[in-house]
Amino acid sequence: MAGAGGKNLNLKLKVWKQKGPNDSGHFLNYDANGISTDMSFLEMLDVMNEDLISNGQEPIEFDHDCREGICGTCSLVINGEPHGPDKGTTTCQLHMRRFKDGDTIAIEPFRAKAFPVIRDLIVDRSAFDRIIEAGGYISTNTGNAVDANAMPIGKAEADEAFNSAACIGCGACVAACKNASASLFTSAKLSHLAAIPQGQAERISRANSMVAQMDSEAFGACTNTGACEAACPKEISIENIAVMNREFAISSLKSRK
Amino acid sequence: MSYFSSSIGRKQIVGICGLGLSLFVLTHMLGNLLVFLGPQAYNEYGHALTSNKLIYIAEAGLLAILIGHVIYTVLLTIRNKNARPKKYAVTPAGEKKTNFAAKTMIYQGVVILVFIIHHLLTFKFGEEYEVQYGEVIMRDLYRLMVEVFSQPIYVVWYVIAVIILWTHLGHGFSSSFKSLGFNHPKYVKKIDTAGCIYAAVVCLGFIAQPLYMFMNN
Ligand code: FES
Numbered sequence: 001m002a003g004a005g006g007k008n009l010n011l012k013l014k015v016w017k018q019k020g021p022n023d024s025g026h027f028l029n030y031d032a033n034g035i036s037t038d039m040s041f042l043e044m045l046d047v048m049n050e051d052l053i054s055n056g057q058e059p060i061e062f063d064h065d066c067r068e069g070i071c072g073t074c075s076l077v078i079n080g081e082p083h084g085p086d087k088g089t090t091t092c093q094l095h096m097r098r099f100k101d102g103d104t105i106a107i108e109p110f111r112a113k114a115f116p117v118i119r120d121l122i123v124d125r126s127a128f129d130r131i132i133e134a135g136g137y138i139s140t141n142t143g144n145a146v147d148a149n150a151m152p153i154g155k156a157e158a159d160e161a162f163n164s165a166a167c168i169g170c171g172a173c174v175a176a177c178k179n180a181s182a183s184l185f186t187s188a189k190l191s192h193l194a195a196i197p198q199g200q201a202e203r204i205s206r207a208n209s210m211v212a213q214m215d216s217e218a219f220g221a222c223t224n225t226g227a228c229e230a231a232c233p234k235e236i237s238i239e240n241i242a243v244m245n246r247e248f249a250i251s252s253l254k255s256r257k
Numbered sequence: 258m259s260y261f262s263s264s265i266g267r268k269q270i271v272g273i274c275g276l277g278l279s280l281f282v283l284t285h286m287l288g289n290l291l292v293f294l295g296p297q298a299y300n301e302y303g304h305a306l307t308s309n310k311l312i313y314i315a316e317a318g319l320l321a322i323l324i325g326h327v328i329y330t331v332l333l334t335i336r337n338k339n340a341r342p343k344k345y346a347v348t349p350a351g352e353k354k355t356n357f358a359a360k361t362m363i364y365q366g367v368v369i370l371v372f373i374i375h376h377l378l379t380f381k382f383g384e385e386y387e388v389q390y391g392e393v394i395m396r397d398l399y400r401l402m403v404e405v406f407s408q409p410i411y412v413v414w415y416v417i418a419v420i421i422l423w424t425h426l427g428h429g430f431s432s433s434f435k436s437l438g439f440n441h442p443k444y445v446k447k448i449d450t451a452g453c454i455y456a457a458v459v460c461l462g463f464i465a466q467p468l469y470m471f472m473n474n
Contacts, residue, residue, distance in 0.1 A: 014346075027346065080347035087352050106347045113340050176353060178360055179337035181264075211265055220340035221264035221333045224432040225359040230352060239440045245265055246438030252260040 009035045009096060012104040013048070015060050021116040021124075027106070030060075037097035041084060042067060042074060044096055060107075061120035067092040069233065072168030075175070076121055077108040082172035082231040090170065090233040110171050112180035113218040125171045127217040128185060132169075134213035135206035136189040138198045157195050164192035166234040176231030179220025184228035186214045187244030188236050194247055207244070207251035264336065265436075267329045272433030274326035279430055279455070281319055282422070286462040293469065296399035297390055304395035327370065334363050358424040359432070365425040372418035379405055406470035419463045426456035 011032040018025030035044050042064050049059035065073035074091040078084035084094040099105065107121060115123040153161075165188075173184035190207055193199030199206070222241055229238040260266035288306075291299045306312060348354070358365075380401065388397035405411050430452035434440070439448060 025343075077345060077347075079351075080345055080349040081351060081353040085351045085353070108345055108347070111341055111343050111345055113342055176349075176355075178341075178355065180340035181337070211263055215264050218340055219264075220337035221268055222436070223268075223333075223337070223359065223362060224428075224435045225355045227353070227355040230355075238435075239442070239445070242435050242438050242440030245269065245436055248263070248265045249260075249269060249438060252263075252266065 007037055008033075009037060009099060009101045009103070011035055011099065011102070014104060014106040015120070016108045017058075017060075017120055018109070018117045020119060023117075025117065035096055037095070037099075039096045040067070040092060041076075041078070041094040041096065042092050061118075061122050063122050064092060069093040070168060072170035075110050075123065075170060075172070077110060077175055079106050082110065082175040083170070083233050087230065088233060088235045090168075093233075110175035112171075112174050114180065114182070115171060115174060123171070125169075127219070128169050128171060128182070130217065131182065131186055131210055131213045132189065135202065135208075135210040136193070138193060139202060140198070151197055153196055161192050161195035164188045164195065164236065164240055167192075167232075167236050168234055170233060172231045172233060173228035173236075174219065176227040177220065177222075178225060178227065179223060181222045181228070182214050182217070182219040183222035183241045183244065184232065184236055184238065186210055187240035190247055191240040191243040194243065203247070204251045204254050207247035208255050211244070211248050264333065267333050268436045271326055271329045271333065272436040274322045274329070275429050275433045277322040278319075278326060279426060279433075279459075281322075282426070282459055282463075283455070286459050289466055290462060292399065292402065292466055296388070296397070299399045299402075300388060300395055300397060301390065303398045304393070307396070323373075327366070330363065330366060356428070358428045362425060362428060365421045368418060368421050369425060372414075372422075379411075402466075402470055403474045406467040407474055409471070412467045412471045415467045416464055419460050422463075423456050423460035426459060427453060430455055 009032075013030040013032050014027045015030060016025060017028045030048060032044060032048055035047065039047070042062070045060055045062055052059050063073050063075050065071045067074070069090040069092060072090075074083075076083065076091045078091070078094070083089060083091045085098060086094055109115075109117050109121045110123050110125075112123075114127040115125055118124050167185060167188035169185060171185070174180050174182050177183075190210060193206065194203055224238070224241070226238055228241075229236065261270070288302060289299075291302045380398065384401055384404075386397035386400045387394055388400070389395075406415075431449045434448050435445075439445075
């Protein structure tokens, strides 16, 4: 299975298996032999699953979609680190060359009460969707698309908004945080919309309703450990959380709700 | 949603109370530096503080801030522990690992709380020796300090507790500002540095006192 110029690894995998949200789950050990260093982490799991299925065994269930680091569907906590050891990298972009022959790799799901396990390594991240539904949007009249330059936005503001908007909503921040807090995710969306003119109309109510939704989803609170920022595959800055704290404090003072 | 029941509102209260307590420990440390000037200076300072009626208001305020800091921290900690019922089998060791001081704030807080209670029982509510300077009879706190800090075990416990306070202040100071919304590339480094310097000054100032007492008496 070795790719051009690559070499093969023999690995031991310790994979979390869980039948459903109410199952208590356990680790299962697998041997992953002849894994090419050119493979991505998910390709390694694909190869494992092909073998398992052809041997009549249950495959390892995991989430994935784009496999190019932009959709936020892949997850996994690899040796304790969400999306594995590389900074600014999603699991689908992690390569097996990062590992050494004979390594033992522990693979766990993102663990949080708000992210119940659906099966094995797949967790339900719809709590994030509900936070967005609570206010992570702008209301606008439909019709013809507005001319791109009709609303002037300064370069600095646009860049700032874009940095926050780079969040792909994967949930690694929650997985990494010792409190399973969704602060980085929620704050990225709040900061994104607070930085641009389109976000101003609903700015006050947005901070209040998104934070209320975040709190109602059993996420923990932020203690500024910085684990989220370190784990984020898009390197969203923890500075966003301070923006959210400001937005929320102001919204609490101004909001009539 | 009510500010006081929201996770962010509670964090901000913990932060504000924490900053209030930080101000207190700084003044407490500075005032106590008078031990280096000898018994009279120290005892007269203590007497001036405690004979002022305003001390009751200050003490009540301080107690309220401490209670606010502790209660809201406990509420948040319960929330945080419930947010991850199932722990990870492996803790991150590489670039994604978390700073130890930041991760253990709550445990540091428990030790500090035990220390505060013990400290109050030892000094504030401890043995009432008396001394007279001129006409005035006052409490001889200096003598109590000499007595307490002549016991190595107490000195060791004091130093350990203050080192734990050091880590607590080191993270807590800058974290409080971040919870209140102050984190911006323009000044965040300055806040972090100020926090480090502040924590070091306060704690070294405190540690010097029992060590001086132990070695000089
Ligand atoms: S699968 Fe889309 S980001 Fe990894």
